Structures are given as C-alpha cells and as structure tokens.
Amino acid sequence: MPSYYRPATLTDALGVLAETGAVIAAGCTDLFPSTDRQELAGPVLDITAITGLRGVSRTDAGWRIGATTTWSDLLAAELPPAFTMLKESAAEVGSVQIQNAGTVAGNLCNASPAADGVPPLLALDAEVELTGANGARRLPLARFLTGVRQTQRRTDELLTAVLVPEAATRGSSRFLKLGARKYLVISIAMVAVRQHVVDGAIEDIALAVGSCSAVAVRLRDLERRLIGCPVDGLSDLVTDAEAASCLSPISDIRADGPYRAGAASELLRRALDDLGDRP
Template identity: 65%
Template sequence: MTGYTRPETLDDALALLAETGGRVAAGCTDLFPATDARALQGPVVDITGLAGLRGVALTDAGLRIGAATTWTDILKAELPPACDMLKQAAREVGSIQIQNAGTIAGNLCNASPAADGVPCLLALDAEVELASAHGVRRLPLEDFIVGPRRTALNPGEIVTSVHVPRSALEGRSRFLKLGARRYLVISIAMVAVRLVVEDGRVGDAAVAVGACSAVATRLPQVEAALTGLAADHTLADAISEDVVCAVLSPLDDIRATAGYRGHAATELLRRAVTDAVGAEGGS
C-alpha cells in the first residue's frame, strides 16, 4: 500500500482528502473485497483515529450516530424502541467479526441495494452529515444514495455522522430479511417498519424495503394505508401486494425473480407489522 495516512483530527483528514483525492478507509469490510489488488492502492486516508466520528448520542434534537460507529457499538447502545429495527439489522450484518469492524457510514457509502442498515435508517427519517474542506452539509438519506454503488458524495467529502430527528424516535419497530440461508447471506428482500400507536390506532407509519430495487425505498402508499387503522391482528391485511410491487418495481436477477421478490417483500411487511403491533401491545 502506498500513500497511507492516519490523521488525528477531522480538519487534517479533510485537508489530506482535498490535497490527495485519497480513498477513505475505516472498517474496510466493503473496501477490501472491492479491490482486485493484494492491498489497497493509495493514497488512503484512514479515519479510525478520529475519536469524534465514533459513538451514539441521544440529544434533545434526536439521535446522532458517528460515521465510524460499528454495528457492535449500535447493538450495545441504549436506544428507544423505535430503533429496535436498527439493532435487529445490526445482528444480520455479516459475522460477529464484521459487526465489530464494519461501520454505519461504510454501509451507506458502499450503497449496496442490499445494505442492511439502509431500510431502517430510511424508516427513521435519517439525514447524513457530510464534511469537506469547504464546509458541512446535510442530506436526507434518500437523497444521499442515488443508485447501486453510487452516492451524492463530492470529491474530498466524507460522511461524519448520521442524524435521526426526535420526531422519528417514537413508536415500535421491526426489521426482517429473507435470504437463501440463515446467516452470512445477501438478502433477497428486507423490510423495516416503524409504527406509532395512539389510542389503539396507527397514528403514524414508516415502511421501507431493501434488496428489491436499485435502491432501498420508503413506501408512502403503504404507510398511508396503515395510518388510522386499528393496531391489531387485522392490520397486516391492509398491505396489498399490488401496491408494494407497483412502488418497488422489483429486480429480476440471479438471486430471485421480480415476482418472487414482490411476494416476499409483501409477506415480510405483513409479518413485521404484526410483530410491531404485538410489541406495542406488550409494552
């Protein structure tokens, strides 16, 4: 590896990126497999020494997750029930070794259609904070991931944190995924559901699906269909496969046909909604 640097401050890291156009390295669980070389080709800017980029904090404004926060960190964090789906997804990210090293920002920047964390963060109305030598900006997650393996990152820019507004930390949530086997699998379909129940009815719903289309996506039509209904065992009946498929336009590839993906996503959503209602009723 040539041109490897490990800065100790964010300003130094941003200056190096502006000067060298280097590649950002953190957990490297996606970065290493993506190269055909025996080592990463420089210049490489290793951000694991930036203490301010790691950790989970709950504030009056909401939840801040540092870019270098690992999936194990998320599993250990004290989070409200609305984030249960994010913890459930964290348990599904590769092996324990991958969870110990892989970072939340790496999951986003890799921009895989099957990234486990993305549907959950979409259902949490997450925003991505980006920094460069020219300043800081925020983007809604849905605007940050623009296609398979493509993001809105500008040259010299890095993700510094993920933000969830306080308003999205209400309710109960559930994450489910389907793959060809139980562990260490790329999903055929995955869903994240967050429900806010008020006086026995769904006051608000957030629904997202991943691994079924070019990018993970929210399903506002399904959310609207759920809102206002009784939060009981009949709620799942409001989720129409025709509506789900119309919104997703499911992929047809080597892992599954479009028809199978649409059916699987619908069934997973029905199960996730039923689970979330059950969790709400048991609280």
C-alpha cells in the same frame, strides 16, 4: 508522498482528502472484498483515529450516530424501541467479526441495494451529515443514495454522521430479512417497519424495503393509507399488488423481480403482525 494516512483530527483528514483524493477506509469490510489486488491502490485515508467520529449520542434534535460507529457499537447502545429495527439489522450484518469492524458510514457509502442498515435508517427519517473544507451540509438519506454504488458524496467530503430526528423515535419497530440461508447471507428482500400507536390506531408509520430496487425505498403511499387504521388486523391491509407498485424489483442470481416483490409484501405483513403482538 505517503500512501497511508491516519490523521487524528477531522481538519487534517479533510486536508489529506483535498490534497490526495485518497481512498477512504474505516472497517474495510466492503473495501477489501471489492479490491482485485493484494493491496489498495493509491493513497489511503484511514478515518478510524479521528476524535468524535465514533459513538451514538443524544442531541437536542434527536440522535447522532458517528461515521465510524460499528454495528457492535449500535447493538450495545441504549436506544428507544424505535431503534430496535436498526439493532436487528446490525445483528444481520455478516459475522460478529464483521460487526466489530464494519461501520455505519461505510455501509451507506458503499451503497449496495442489499445494505442491511439502509431500510431501518430510512424508516427513522435519517439524514447524513457530509463535511468538506467549506463546511458541513445535510441530506436526507433517501436523497443521498442515488443508485447502485452511487451517492451524493462529493470527492472532497466525508460522511461524518447519521442524524435521526426526535419525531422519528416514537413507537416500536421491526426488521425482517429473507435470504437463501439463515446466516451470513446477502438478502433477497428485507423490510423495516416503525409504528406509533395511539388508542389502538396508527398515528405514525414508516415502511421501508431493501434489496428490491436499485436503492431501498419508503412506501409512502401505503404509509398514508394506513394512518388512522386500527392496529389489529393491520397486516391484512397490505396487498401484494400495492406493495409491488411502490417497488422496482431487480432480478439477479438470488431471485427474480416478481419473487422479490411477493417476498417483500409477506415480510411487511409479518413485521406488522410481530409489532401487533408486542405489548
């Protein structure tokens, strides 16, 4: 039996997956570093040749980001200002070489608490499309991610696309990240903010924080409180205590929990200030 498969169709890929339970490979920027040997163990299913899985497209319901879309693809795509935070996070995913190879679906399926793409996609109300032999299903990204390196993907499914609804593409956005150095860093805390302003007041807002919990989270209570508030001085309404109450900050070699919570609050305030300064 072959140990490496690179089918050209989704049907063939799902057949291989059902028959072999193969390891799914795309950019391999997470897969290879997590492998403690010179080669991947067991059958490997390379999904990069599957027609239709790569690229960003507009749909009647919003936007579709194919599973094998790379971070460089996202940076080059023409997208509304609400996606600026996703592009800013794409520019923070490792080096340019990593951005050229790493894929959106791989970033989500790896399910690292520090995955740069997750907070912006949460703030865009993204859903994932999971496809198996019995058809496709959709899950909100917040439900898809269940823990550190844990997702709701079944062993016979592929994550085939990320879907962003039209209603979440209003307004402008900002992504900020704190690490121990400026470049090529795993974050201590990161935030994604999207806001839609009408007549000087917040009509819609999304606040997401990553690297501060087992999975990135939306700050729903704080969002509700900010609806209707004047955009001027909005950052003053974000307190350390309220932001921390929405998080379960983790402690590791990079930072302890209290430091992470305080950093996340400050990043939220800076992101809101940055958006307030934009025309």
